Amino acid sequence: MRFTLNGLPVETNAHPMARLLDVLREEQRLTGTKEGCGEGECGACTVLVDGQSVCSCLVPVAQVEGARVTTIEGLHGTHPLQKLFMDEVGAQCGICTPGMVLAALALEDNPVPTLDDVRTALAGNLCRCTGYSAIYRAVLKWRAEADSGPHAAPEQASARHK
Amino acid sequence: MRIATSSLDLRRPATLESALQALRDDARTPIAGATDLYVTLNFGTLEARRFLDLSRLAELRGITERGDTLVIGALASFTALQRSPLVVKRLPMLVEAARLVGGVQIQNRATLGGNIANASPAGDSLPVLAAVDAAIVLRSVDGERRVPMTEFYTGYRASVMRPDELITAVEVPRVEGHQWFRKVGTRAALAISKVVVAGVRDGPRAARFAIGSVAPTVVRARKAEGVLAKGGKIEEAVRALQAEITPIDDLRSTAEYRTAVAGNLLRRFWAETA
Amino acid sequence: MPVTAVGQSVSRKDGIGKATGAAKYADDLTWPGMLHGRTIRSTVPRGRIRAVLFDFDTTGFTIVDHADVPGSNMVDLIERDQPLLAVHEVRHVGEPILLLAHEDKEVLHAARVLVEYEELPPLLDPEGSEQTFKTITIDKGDAAAMAGADLVVEGTYQTGHQEHIYIEPNGVIAVPEDGGITVHGSIQCPFYALKALKALLGPDIPARVVQTETGGGFGGKEEFPSIPAGHAALLAHKSGRPVKIIYDRVEDMVSTTKRHPSIVRHRTGVKRDGTLVAMEVEVILDGGAYVTLSPVVLSRGCIHAAGPYRCDNIRIEGRAVFTNTPPNGAFRGFGAPQTEFAVEVQMERVAEALGMDPVEFRRKNALRAGDTTATGQVLREDCSALAVLDEAVRRTEFARKRTEYEGTDRAIGLSLFYHGAGFTGSGERYLKSRARLEVTPTGVRIATGSTEIGQGTRTMHAQIVADALGVPYESVEVAQPDTKHVVDSGPTVASRTCMVVGKILEECAVEMRSELGKLSPAEYFAKHGAMTVERMYEPPDWIRWDDATYRGDAYATYGWGCDVVELEVDPDTFDVRLLEVTAVQEFGRPIHPALARGQIEGGTVQGLGYALLERVVMRNGAMANAQLTNYTIPTTLDVPEIDVVMLENPYPGGPFGAKGLGELPMDGPAPAVVNALRHLGHDIRAIPATPEMIAASPVAART
Ligand SMILES: Cc1cc2nc3c(=O)[nH]c(=O)nc-3n(C[C@H](O)[C@H](O)[C@H](O)COP(=O)(O)OP(=O)(O)OC[C@H]3O[C@@H](n4cnc5c(N)ncnc54)[C@H](O)[C@@H]3O)c2cc1C
Ligand code: FES
Numbered sequence A: 001m002r003f004t005l006n007g008l009p010v011e012t013n014a015h016p017m018a019r020l021l022d023v024l025r026e027e028q029r030l031t032g033t034k035e036g037c038g039e040g041e042c043g044a045c046t047v048l049v050d051g052q053s054v055c056s057c058l059v060p061v062a063q064v065e066g067a068r069v070t071t072i073e074g075l076h077g078t079h080p081l082q083k084l085f086m087d088e089v090g091a092q093c094g095i096c097t098p099g100m101v102l103a104a105l106a107l108e109d110n111p112v113p114t115l116d117d118v119r120t121a122l123a124g125n126l127c128r129c130t131g132y133s134a135i136y137r138a139v140l141k142w143r144a145e146a147d148s149g150p151h152a153a154p155e156q157a158s159a160r161h162k
Numbered sequence B: 001m002r003i004a005t006s007s008l009d010l011r012r013p014a015t016l017e018s019a020l021q022a023l024r025d026d027a028r029t030p031i032a033g034a035t036d037l038y039v040t041l042n043f044g045t046l047e048a049r050r051f052l053d054l055s056r057l058a059e060l061r062g063i064t065e066r067g068d069t070l071v072i073g074a075l076a077s078f079t080a081l082q083r084s085p086l087v088v089k090r091l092p093m094l095v096e097a098a099r100l101v102g103g104v105q106i107q108n109r110a111t112l113g114g115n116i117a118n119a120s121p122a123g124d125s126l127p128v129l130a131a132v133d134a135a136i137v138l139r140s141v142d143g144e145r146r147v148p149m150t151e152f153y154t155g156y157r158a159s160v161m162r163p164d165e166l167i168t169a170v171e172v173p174r175v176e177g178h179q180w181f182r183k184v185g186t187r188a189a190l191a192i193s194k195v196v197v198a199g200v201r202d203g204p205r206a207a208r209f210a211i212g213s214v215a216p217t218v219v220r221a222r223k224a225e226g227v228l229a230k231g232g233k234i235e236e237a238v239r240a241l242q243a244e245i246t247p248i249d250d251l252r253s254t255a256e257y258r259t260a261v262a263g264n265l266l267r268r269f270w271a272e273t274a
Numbered sequence C: 001m002p003v004t005a006v007g008q009s010v011s012r013k014d015g016i017g018k019a020t021g022a023a024k025y026a027d028d029l030t031w032p033g034m035l036h037g038r039t040i041r042s043t044v045p046r047g048r049i050r051a052v053l054f055d056f057d058t059t060g061f062t063i064v065d066h067a068d069v070p071g072s073n074m075v076d077l078i079e080r081d082q083p084l085l086a087v088h089e090v091r092h093v094g095e096p097i098l099l100l101a102h103e104d105k106e107v108l109h110a111a112r113v114l115v116e117y118e119e120l121p122p123l124l125d126p127e128g129s130e131q132t133f134k135t136i137t138i139d140k141g142d143a144a145a146m147a148g149a150d151l152v153v154e155g156t157y158q159t160g161h162q163e164h165i166y167i168e169p170n171g172v173i174a175v176p177e178d179g180g181i182t183v184h185g186s187i188q189c190p191f192y193a194l195k196a197l198k199a200l201l202g203p204d205i206p207a208r209v210v211q212t213e214t215g216g217g218f219g220g221k222e223e224f225p226s227i228p229a230g231h232a233a234l235l236a237h238k239s240g241r242p243v244k245i246i247y248d249r250v251e252d253m254v255s256t257t258k259r260h261p262s263i264v265r266h267r268t269g270v271k272r273d274g275t276l277v278a279m280e281v282e283v284i285l286d287g288g289a290y291v292t293l294s295p296v297v298l299s300r301g302c303i304h305a306a307g308p309y310r311c312d313n314i315r316i317e318g319r320a321v322f323t324n325t326p327p328n329g330a331f332r333g334f335g336a337p338q339t340e341f342a343v344e345v346q347m348e349r350v351a352e353a354l355g356m357d358p359v360e361f362r363r364k365n366a367l368r369a370g371d372t373t374a375t376g377q378v379l380r381e382d383c384s385a386l387a388v389l390d391e392a393v394r395r396t397e398f399a400r401k402r403t404e405y406e407g408t409d410r411a412i413g414l415s416l417f418y419h420g421a422g423f424t425g426s427g428e429r430y431l432k433s434r435a436r437l438e439v440t441p442t443g444v445r446i447a448t449g450s451t452e453i454g455q456g457t458r459t460m461h462a463q464i465v466a467d468a469l470g471v472p473y474e475s476v477e478v479a480q481p482d483t484k485h486v487v488d489s490g491p492t493v494a495s496r497t498c499m500v501v502g503k504i505l506e507e508c509a510v511e512m513r514s515e516l517g518k519l520s521p522a523e524y525f526a527k528h529g530a531m532t533v534e535r536m537y538e539p540p541d542w543i544r545w546d547d548a549t550y551r552g553d554a555y556a557t558y559g560w561g562c563d564v565v566e567l568e569v570d571p572d573t574f575d576v577r578l579l580e581v582t583a584v585q586e587f588g589r590p591i592h593p594a595l596a597r598g599q600i601e602g603g604t605v606q607g608l609g610y611a612l613l614e615r616v617v618m619r620n621g622a623m624a625n626a627q628l629t630n631y632t633i634p635t636t637l638d639v640p641e642i643d644v645v646m647l648e649n650p651y652p653g654g655p656f657g658a659k660g661l662g663e664l665p666m667d668g669p670a671p672a673v674v675n676a677l678r679h680l681g682h683d684i685r686a687i688p689a690t691p692e693m694i695a696a697s698p699v700a701a702r703t
């Protein structure tokens, strides 16, 4: 079974019912996707499937056949949000951070999100360290900066590696 | 994951016909968005081992109008419901319910058909569908049948759906009047409903009201509706409602609380839609 | 000396790895030939083990029970009462009995082990428990002075378990190497784990502990990881292969430590004018089935139990008791959130009984420099109770809102609190913490046992060293805590990492600076080669503490806080919507303002969860809601942004004036929430204050 992972075609030999999370972490060795609960609550396992955020702990890998899957590694460390998460201390222990970053990308086409927009976009991601405020600061700064200048969107970023 | 995938079997039919045939040939558990199924699989509490993936059945995804009827494919996700101009226009309270399901990641995957078939009394779409007299469209190799939402469930996590049937769509007749939805969850997001209500105010004395998480299945509050239709006092309707629900104490709430809140919400609905 | 890094929110030492997914947590690591380990646990709260039966093909499995322990089977902590693997009896649900390892995770999890028990009646009610782990009495003046009070107010307050919910569950990997065992893991205190491993493995098997990136701890990875670390080590020792044990969320919730539930009774005598005459406090903590750190949690809880108030006559009696529930342990705040919840709601009720404004009442009684605490400690200038109270009240326009919200669904309430920094009493003297600084070819390296668990240890230590040494922040490296290469700096707990370990590092840097003369570290290295400076912590010489009588200087210094909560209760559903939360805190001087703010925001939100949402449902001694869907912590939509105010009052005993900060923010939110609910007329005396509880609470007429 094949799918596109971070812009590159991959073939998996995993069982079709294997969780996408396990295929990413164990077979594809992309450990940036984290498991915090295995029940869809924490969002640490968030990845994008065809641009939409999902909890990879609840996705049978068979269902991403032919789809584009983007993990945190697919942002290549170059996405401005990644640096902002560190600078604004939106990451403390960091275990929720990859999922947060990917979930926040849903705001990519919202030029001036309100605080409520950010809250709603991130309601599926739990963070136990930050109390969320620093995460909002990172995301809002990213949108504000994006609004005033061009940057690499994730699809563009991964497109370079296609 | 607590269950060995090697013990599992999955079929992925490309057409509805082959899916229905597979269901008839041997007992299989359908998988839509997997947001209920994989939780139980992860926890090791799911007994099923043979599965049927519905995700390739594009014909079950559509949201269309057929005459006066709004037809929502079983595979429509909660995100799709929120984005559908048809649903926004005709059934705004379903949009509201959809916005309050889980978080974005769950909304992107969870389907309306899964919510219905999963048959949790706390399913957030269920009171909406019960209040608007929706019909559930069931298909098997033998053909199609329609079951009113209010007759779909037979008990706790039990319904009239046969193992060889799939939910293909939900049909919603035209709704006139004010729609009203309220979810009382365990927290502000990612919450399971402790009480969830949907109502339609059809006229000065007419209302349709349904309520979830207060009985083994979603309850259409016929008795309370009857009181109001006869011009009875709202307090009388509240008493009628409280008599037709059977809430319990569980991990998330108490019978006492649920009873009180059910009454409060009926009052609020009646006042706000007056 | 020009200060360049301290006080600035410099770029973090963690680098960008946490945001790119490159940072490696325990479950991200693998070793060739690695097995996966699993723990078979008790399903009954109390019983004798009759038989353990294997209902699976054991080929390819490594199986370990208590008989396989080379050293001592008892976890080496305060008491050696807790077995790593049950022998004949089990005392709580989730107690480890047997360990399995296999190279295939699926085969491992499919293995069925049946344990037969002779079940015994469990003891589940802490009040009914006569088995006491520890009792403490604190006496100041004469509590009999209560007789002279104009008014006596009584109350009983309860708090439930709280689960840490670090988003990364516990995880360790034990690797056989050099004839010994190295454990890598999500561990807050590598030297605690090392001590436990040495006792477990005995003298012939050397042990080493390396901290991996750690996805949150909050106390939950303080003493607890000694158990999974020990388990993995036993499996690795027996199999001769690396063994990884990662708990899934359910296992982590069911079987690991939680915050101690408490029952606190108050009797407070006051004069009509609001002067506190006498306070009697009884503190009961449910310790669970083994001692763990309960005595120390009780100690901190009792010391803080009278709140930040001046009162000449105080008697505090505390006990931590046994029940057949999973042992409770360290959790941010360590007993103080429980007792400060109780005293702050009690004070609100006393003010109410007097018909006095709650702010006036607190202002009158708040501790000032020169006052004595319950243990008789004379406070110095680093006491800021009034300062935080006044700033919070001013900033939130408390008085105006208090009146304005009368008769609406809105309310406002506050709490005044404090938190001792560092180990209690002579604790820091016994600990003999050390820190080391090494000159390297490119600068200096910090080698301490203090762990980074998200709070910013690496960064703030580097800031302190950079400035004390007069070198650029960028040239300071921080070694990963590895017991083979760093020194024991004491545990990363008790708000001591900045104030205590930071202080030793500052002293190391000062000493190194004089050795370097005019040379930079790199120049020194090129010319003379390596240099290391290692120092031990010297607590301030004025500290006097008597462990027998609980009199003296309980802590070198305290942080101070005042939280104000504005909320709205939905009249139909009794849901609480938090409108504004203001946290005014004084913790000396922030070394890194953004990190400090993050500690306050995060701690405050944990406290708000504790106040409103987080309820562990225990059924027959087991957590019945052990899933994130049923044990609910705050999401983005449950909490507002916290308005954080950091008041500065530099503490001369800390590095660059810093005190401890990690735990303080946890103490205030719960009482502030409950006092706001009180303002609405809801008489709540237990947390979490769920909508169910609010609905059922009698609404008294508003005063
Ligand atoms: C974190 C989280 C939060 C959640 N929050 C909410 C919430 O707020 N409100 C709420 O109501 N639910 C919630 N849920 C539950 C779940 O998301 C919904 O019930 C969802 O609608 C299920 O749809 P699905 O497509 O994922 O179903 P699946 O998991 O794929 O299937 C669920 C069940 O339905 C059956 N099934 C699915 N589709 C069909 C069909 N077309 N015909 C016949 N049988 C079918 C399956 O066999 C299975 O038994 C939450 C779940 C998670 C994990
Ligand atoms: S691991 Fe998937 S949501 Fe928590």
Ligand code: FES
Binding pocket: A090, A091, A092, A093, A094, A095, A096, A097, A126, A127, A128, A129, A130, C167, C215, C216, C454
């Ligand atoms: S930074 Fe630790 S959970 Fe979010």
